[in-house]
Amino acid sequence: MKKPDPRIIFALVLVLSSFAVIIREDLKLMAGLMLMSILCALAIGVDFRKMFRRLKRLLQLLLVVSILRSIFAPSGTILLESWGIALLTVGGIEMGALVLLRFGLFLTSGAMLTCYPVRMLIQGMVQIKMPYEIAYMISVGVRFIPQLAEELKDSLIALQLRGVVIEDLKLRKKLSLYTYLLLPVVVSSMQNAKELAMSMDMRAFRAYQSRTSFFKLMLCPSDIVILCVISAFAVFMSVVLIMGV
Amino acid sequence: MTAIEVKNLSVSYDGYDVLRNFSLSVGVGEAVLIRGLSGCGKSTLLHAICGLIPDVIEAEYSGEVLIFGTLVKSLSVAERAKQLGIVFQNPETQLFCDSIEDEIAFGLENICIPHDEMAQRIEQMLKLTNMENFRFASPKALSGGQKQRVVLAAVLALDPKVLLLDEALSQLDRRGKDALREQLRLLRNEGRTMLMVDHDDELMSIASRIVNL
Numbered sequence: 001m002k003k004p005d006p007r008i009i010f011a012l013v014l015v016l017s018s019f020a021v022i023i024r025e026d027l028k029l030m031a032g033l034m035l036m037s038i039l040c041a042l043a044i045g046v047d048f049r050k051m052f053r054r055l056k057r058l059l060q061l062l063l064v065v066s067i068l069r070s071i072f073a074p075s076g077t078i079l080l081e082s083w084g085i086a087l088l089t090v091g092g093i094e095m096g097a098l099v100l101l102r103f104g105l106f107l108t109s110g111a112m113l114t115c116y117p118v119r120m121l122i123q124g125m126v127q128i129k130m131p132y133e134i135a136y137m138i139s140v141g142v143r144f145i146p147q148l149a150e151e152l153k154d155s156l157i158a159l160q161l162r163g164v165v166i167e168d169l170k171l172r173k174k175l176s177l178y179t180y181l182l183l184p185v186v187v188s189s190m191q192n193a194k195e196l197a198m199s200m201d202m203r204a205f206r207a208y209q210s211r212t213s214f215f216k217l218m219l220c221p222s223d224i225v226i227l228c229v230i231s232a233f234a235v236f237m238s239v240v241l242i243m244g245v
Numbered sequence: 246m247t248a249i250e251v252k253n254l255s256v257s258y259d260g261y262d263v264l265r266n267f268s269l270s271v272g273v274g275e276a277v278l279i280r281g282l283s284g285c286g287k288s289t290l291l292h293a294i295c296g297l298i299p300d301v302i303e304a305e306y307s308g309e310v311l312i313f314g315t316l317v318k319s320l321s322v323a324e325r326a327k328q329l330g331i332v333f334q335n336p337e338t339q340l341f342c343d344s345i346e347d348e349i350a351f352g353l354e355n356i357c358i359p360h361d362e363m364a365q366r367i368e369q370m371l372k373l374t375n376m377e378n379f380r381f382a383s384p385k386a387l388s389g390g391q392k393q394r395v396v397l398a399a400v401l402a403l404d405p406k407v408l409l410l411d412e413a414l415s416q417l418d419r420r421g422k423d424a425l426r427e428q429l430r431l432l433r434n435e436g437r438t439m440l441m442v443d444h445d446d447e448l449m450s451i452a453s454r455i456v457n458l
Contacts (some may be wrong), residue, residue, distance in 0.1 A: 008252035051394050078327075090320050117343045118343055119342060119343040119344070123379070139341075140341060143313070143341065145297060174308060181313055185437050189372070192338050194301075194336060195333065195338035195339075196338045196339070196341060197301065198292075198297055198301055198302075199338060199339040199341075199396075200298075200324070201297070201301060201324060201342070202295060202325075202326060202329070202330070202331050202400075203351055203355060203399065203400070203403065204322055204325075204326035204327075204352055204355035204356045204403065205322075205351075205353075207321070207322040207323035207326065207356055207357075208320060208323065208356075208357055210357070211354045211355050211357060212353075212354050212357045212359065212360065212363070212365070212366070213354055213360075214346070214347075214350035214353070214354060214360060214363050215347065215350070222393075
């Protein structure tokens with residue numbers, strides 16, 4: 001199945017994340033929104049298993065935040081009480097679930113964008129009239145994050161080869177080790193970034209206010225249909241929120 | 246006619262002199278090799294010639310660099326890219342697109358070349374560098390030598406009058422070096438003006454003149 005144009009996904013992500021911020025207390029609405037975003041992500045080809053593996057720690061953290069929110073924002077029926085203090089309430093659990101769903105929505109929206117090649121995303125941004133310098137800045141930034149991680153990994157391997165068993169180190173020593181490693185890794189990444197900038201500069205980057213494009217995105221009829229559905233959904237959600245249906 | 250003229254160029258970083266009163270003249274169609282030990286200012290010279298010093302790289306700078314009689318400082322970004330193309334040492338930091346085709350198109354898009362002409366130039370460059378079979382491949386999947394050939398293709402697509410090579414062979418294996426050297430030989434035979442810097446003699450066979458720095 002052909003993936004929709006990235007501009008359609010930008011619209012979808014914008015709608016989903018905007019409502020994720022706007023919806024404050026309606027758990028059912030948020031759950032519905034989450035369900036819809038999961039279905040869209042599956043249709044686009046997001047690999048949730050891979051996503052969970054990568055974000056396992058973050059999801060665990062989110063779960064802890066949700067539980068804390070549930071404990072510290074008590075309201076409604078008390079489910080657990082200690083010395084007269086409500087520890088767990090129905091309202092608290094609902095608030096925690098809202099936090100979890102909100103972050104889940106952001107992550108799913110972000111995951112949808114990762115299903116497209118960077119070039120397509122840049123072109124999409126350029127064709128929705130975003131200045132191309134900013135589009136390239138984002139893409140180069142995104143590209144440098146894995147490079148930074150790779151360099152850190154290389155430095156850690158180099159240390160291990162010299163006999164340092166990082167797993168056996170105590171937390172304090174581990175932290176100081178990372179502090180020592182961070183500086184050379186950042187300096188080396190900055191050097192790479194400078195070389196990249198020089199190379200882009202010599203190939204006439206930012207020579208003119210605009211630039212031509214060899215690769216162009218074209219909206220096909222199915223994209224228009226999806227865009228209409230997204231717009232209708234946005235209107236429907238706005239009405240629901242305004243009228244409080 | 247003189248393609249590059251360097252007059253009394255002095256460059257220093259934080260008070261440390263890298264080049265002092267250096268002068269050089271490169272004629273049109275010449276292939277000049279600048280040889281010297283590491284740290285003697287070869288790369289600095291190229292950076293000054295292509296205007297990266299002092300525009301992008303901060304350094305104390307005096308003297309003049311003229312490209313076809315025009316001060317390099319007074320060239321716009323687009324004019325500079327059409328006059329000078331440079332291949333740096335490390336291919337990893339010169340490739341930033343998803344495919345080889347995009348990589349070659351990048352510079353052409355920047356100088357607003359129309360689509361049809363762009364397609365033609367991409368085709369030509371892929372053929373020239375023997376990278377036709379890799380058109381849609383990711384640069385990450387290529388060997389060092391292939392990557393450097395892609396960089397060369399991307400630079401030559403802009404049809405610069407002068408080609409600068411900053412130790413372009415130094416990070417390649419023997420096969421990669423041989424393939425790139427062959428491409429450069431073809432360019433020299435076509436009459437392209439080239440200024441190459443290297444710390445050993447790998448490019449000596451291509452050079453029509455050698456300058457020791």
